Amino acid sequence: MPRFAIIIRTTSENEIEVDSPPRLEIRLLGGFRVSLGGEVVRGFESQKVRALLALLACHPHRELTREQLADLLWPDSEPDAGRRNLRQALYNLRKGLGARGREIIDGGGGQVAVRMRLDDHDFLDVAAFLAAWHRGLPGSDEVVAGELVEAVQLYEGDFLAGFLVRDSPRFEDWLVAEQERLRDAAVQSLRALVDHFSARGEFSTATRYCRRLLAIDPMSEEAHREMMRLYVLAGARRRALSHYTDLVALLDRELGVEPMPETRALHTGILSDDLPAGAEARSKSPPSQPAGPFVPLVGRAGALDELSRSWRRATGHRAAAPGPRLALVEGEPGVGKSRLLRTFLNQVSSRPDTTVVQGRSWLPAPWHGGEPFASVLQGLRTRLLADGDPPVEAAADAMPTVATLGAAVEGVFRAASAPVVLNLDTLHLASAAAAGVVAGLLDACAGRPMWIVATCQPAELASGGPLHALAQRADVDRLLLARLEDDDIVEICRSLVGTDPTHLQLAGHLFRASEGLPLAVVESINSLCDLGLLVPASRRRWSLQGTPPAVEATGAELERLVVERVERLPTSARRLLTLAAVIGPSFDVELLQRAAHEHIGVVEIAIETLLERWLLRPYARRWSKDPRERDLVLWAQGARRGGFEFAHRLLHRAVYHGLPDDRRRALHRQVADILAERHGPDGGDRPERIAFHYLEGSAGEAALPFVAAAAERALAMDDEDTAARLVERGRILLERPSIRVGDELAERWRSLRRRAGADPAATPP
Numbered sequence: 098m099p100r101f102a103i104i105i106r107t108t109s110e111n112e113i114e115v116d117s118p119p120r121l122e123i124r125l126l127g128g129f130r131v132s133l134g135g136e137v138v139r140g141f142e143s144q145k146v147r148a149l150l151a152l153l154a155c156h157p158h159r160e161l162t163r164e165q166l167a168d169l170l171w172p173d174s175e176p177d178a179g180r181r182n183l184r185q186a187l188y189n190l191r192k193g194l195g196a197r198g199r200e201i202i203d204g205g206g207g208q209v210a211v212r213m214r215l216d217d218h219d220f221l222d223v224a225a226f227l228a229a230w231h232r233g234l235p236g237s238d239e240v241v242a243g244e245l246v247e248a249v250q251l252y253e254g255d256f257l258a259g260f261l262v263r264d265s266p267r268f269e270d271w272l273v274a275e276q277e278r279l280r281d282a283a284v285q286s287l288r289a290l291v292d293h294f295s296a297r298g299e300f301s302t303a304t305r306y307c308r309r310l311l312a313i314d315p316m317s318e319e320a321h322r323e324m325m326r327l328y329v330l331a332g333a334r335r336r337a338l339s340h341y342t343d344l345v346a347l348l349d350r351e352l353g354v355e356p357m358p359e360t361r362a363l364h365t366g367i368l369s370d371d372l373p374a375g376a377e378a379r380s381k382s383p384p385s386q387p388a389g390p391f392v393p394l395v396g397r398a399g400a401l402d403e404l405s406r407s408w409r410r411a412t413g414h415r416a417a418a419p420g421p422r423l424a425l426v427e428g429e430p431g432v433g434k435s436r437l438l439r440t441f442l443n444q445v446s447s448r449p450d451t452t453v454v455q456g457r458s459w460l461p462a463p464w465h466g467g468e469p470f471a472s473v474l475q476g477l478r479t480r481l482l483a484d485g486d487p488p489v490e491a492a493a494d495a496m497p498t499v500a501t502l503g504a505a506v507e508g509v510f511r512a513a514s515a516p517v518v519l520n521l522d523t524l525h526l527a528s529a530a531a532a533g534v535v536a537g538l539l540d541a542c543a544g545r546p547m548w549i550v551a552t553c554q555p556a557e558l559a560s561g562g563p564l565h566a567l568a569q570r571a572d573v574d575r576l577l578l579a580r581l582e583d584d585d586i587v588e589i590c591r592s593l594v595g596t597d598p599t600h601l602q603l604a605g606h607l608f609r610a611s612e613g614l615p616l617a618v619v620e621s622i623n624s625l626c627d628l629g630l631l632v633p634a635s636r637r638r639w640s641l642q643g644t645p646p647a648v649e650a651t652g653a654e655l656e657r658l659v660v661e662r663v664e665r666l667p668t669s670a671r672r673l674l675t676l677a678a679v680i681g682p683s684f685d686v687e688l689l690q691r692a693a694h695e696h697i698g699v700v701e702i703a704i705e706t707l708l709e710r711w712l713l714r715p716y717a718r719r720w721s722k723d724p725r726e727r728d729l730v731l732w733a734q735g736a737r738r739g740g741f742e743f744a745h746r747l748l749h750r751a752v753y754h755g756l757p758d759d760r761r762r763a764l765h766r767q768v769a770d771i772l773a774e775r776h777g778p779d780g781g782d783r784p785e786r787i788a789f790h791y792l793e794g795s796a797g798e799a800a801l802p803f804v805a806a807a808a809e810r811a812l813a814m815d816d817e818d819t820a821a822r823l824v825e826r827g828r829i830l831l832e833r834p835s836i837r838v839g840d841e842l843a844e845r846w847r848s849l850r851r852r853a854g855a856d857p858a859a860t861p862p
Contacts, residue, residue: 121219127254140193153213160210218405226251252283300331396585407574411548419546427555428578431616434552453518458526516546525557530816532563580613599641606645659751670703678752679764683742716742766794779806824853
């Protein structure tokens with residue numbers, strides 16, 4: 098019985114459901130491979146049909162004339178014969194792609210031009226590689242290491258490696274030019290990674306990427322010298338000398354020359370222990386652990402198809418009329434809801450006419466402070482300012498009621514007719530008013546290309562809570578994510594260790610440790626890396642060394658893995674991570690630095706370490722429109738500045754609960770003091786957070802003014818349920834004998850109790 102399921106529910110009997118098209122996956126880096134719906138396509142009758150597919154795929158949405166294509170592939174044929182050959186190739190190409198053939202390839206019949214139209218959920222590795230490359234090098238002095246790591250993992254070899262087409266010199270010219278262009282991008286990415294990790298003292302990681310660089314560009318003496326330096330800096334002098342010996346043999350065998358003078362000088366310096374400046378001191382410290390492996394997204398092709406289907410229905414894809422829709426992605430904690438959405442929204446945001454704005458709820462009521470829509474409004478304002486559109490008056494309103502939010506979103510539609518996506522993470526933590534806002538948007542924006550997508554837990558939809566009625570609407574699509582199948586875990590293991598026999602041993606360990614829960618799979622893999630049992634091998638592969646420890650798939654076991662991983666962190670990174678956990682699931686570096694009383698350089702290095710270990714990830718309120726622009730999604734203030742979040746809420750919970758109670762309370766008070774200083778005596782637009790931190794720090798008297806400000810803010814937002822909860826929290830505080838308040842604050846609380854419908858006769862002590 099499959100563990101993975103997708104459920105779509107609607108209430109309209111007249112609604113016609115159309116099956117989502119199978120996902121087309123085209124991989125051209127390292128060879129030629131095409132799959133449709135997970136099955137390899139083998140029906141292409143000739144190499145020129147494959148060449149035609151590569152040409153069209155690498156020019157998506159661009160029309161290529163039949164004359165151009167025939168001249169590229171059949172240059173020696175007569176014009177009529179070339180056109181016949183092209184018609185036959187197009188026929189075979191469409192036939193090989195089955196149901197998707199006619200849908201994605203335009204140019205049948207007597208049309209002059211041919212083009213391929215890939216959907217958002219389709220995949221072309223060349224496009225994904227170039228996008229990650231641009232995101233990783235957004236400016237001359239900027240490096241986003243995580244994006245470059247993704248790029249070099251996608252680069253599995255030369256473009257169409259080993260691909261030969263007879264009697265087509267112009268195609269061969271294009272092929273060689275593309276190979277050189279993409280190889281240069283891969284080399285640039287690897288050099289940037291080598292420099293990045295070397296500058297940080299991560300010599301083991303830098304060596305791994307330098308080795309990959311030499312595999313692509315083996316005759317680069319500069320790269321060979323860098324490898325020798327890295328070996329020395331990592332304390333592996335013998336390996337540096339051995340590498341020089343191998344280089345001498347390589348140059349003599351391939352070119353008949355000796356190494357360059359600077360290479361020989363470096364070799365002489367290593368022999369005499371004359372290390373590069375600063376190298377001796379750095380090599381004495383143990384090299385840091387390499388960054389953990391990237392675990393691919395598997396077992397979610399059907400879910401991506403369903404998201405694509407909901408997106409197309411909302412935005413009026415092709416013949417259908419646009420109309421707002423809500424997609425609810427449901428599943429237990431750790432099942433991969435947020436990652437699924439990030440993957441899909443990365444595809445959607447690559448379209449130049451689409452803006453993705455996100456918001457989330459931080460904690461359950463009453464501590465939400467208008468979330469997730471306070472973040473949505475801020476993201477919409479960011480979008481308007483970034484694009485130079487005229488300001489929308491309602492978008493500047495600090496109180497996101499149904500009316501102001503609806504006006505803000507409609508204002509965005511008026512300023513830019515293209516689709517806007519609202520991504521609402523952890524919607525089940527929001528208040529009843531938030532569900533009303535979503536329903537109001539769906540009703541108010543009929544006929545407009547708006548798509549709302551949200552993650553939530555199934556229990557919140559079935560319990561009759563605020564989301565229950567929303568989920569029953571006809572314009573809501575529901576996707577239920579279940580755990581991974583055993584075959585999915587085997588696929589993950591093959592991606593890490595290849596077909597080495599140890600992949601089955603690794604898969605068996607992951608079966609027992611996770612029972613298919615994706616987060617447990619990822620954390621188990623990271624734990625094996627930290628223990629030195631899963632180590633980097635050649636290129637993008639890893640190697641399992643030794644027997645993994647015995648584990649059981651339980652919530653307590655998952656928390657234990659996280660706590661042990663945190664304990665293995667460098668002292669400064671561990672201290673800052675625990676402080677970040679007190680701040681919340683998401684935080685900004687400036688607040689973390691002030692709360693830690695630490696130099697910004699130390700904080701930045703710690704953030705980099707935590708990103709490399711997949712414990713944190715960058716957070717932005719909106720996706721970038723252009724992968725090359727310097728935007729929030731590229732960590733606008735630099736690779737270690739801006740906003741960050743825990744890679745998963747369960748990781749945050751494990752780190753937070755691992756703190757001793759007295760230490761946790763002290764840190765909460767420390768964070769509250771800094772937030773109060775930042776936002777003023779009434780907490781600005783974040784009184785809920787300040788009140789929360791003071792209360793968690795057992796500072797009830799200090800919390801009272803901010804609880805009052807939060808209740809007043811909730812009333813201004815027409816969120817009566819939240820206001821009543823906050824007023825009740827204030828009543829409990831005021832009944833404590835140890836708490837005293839002045840006349841002004843006492844009167845403020847009496848007014849609040851009357852406005853919230855509490856007993857007006859009650860008087861604070």
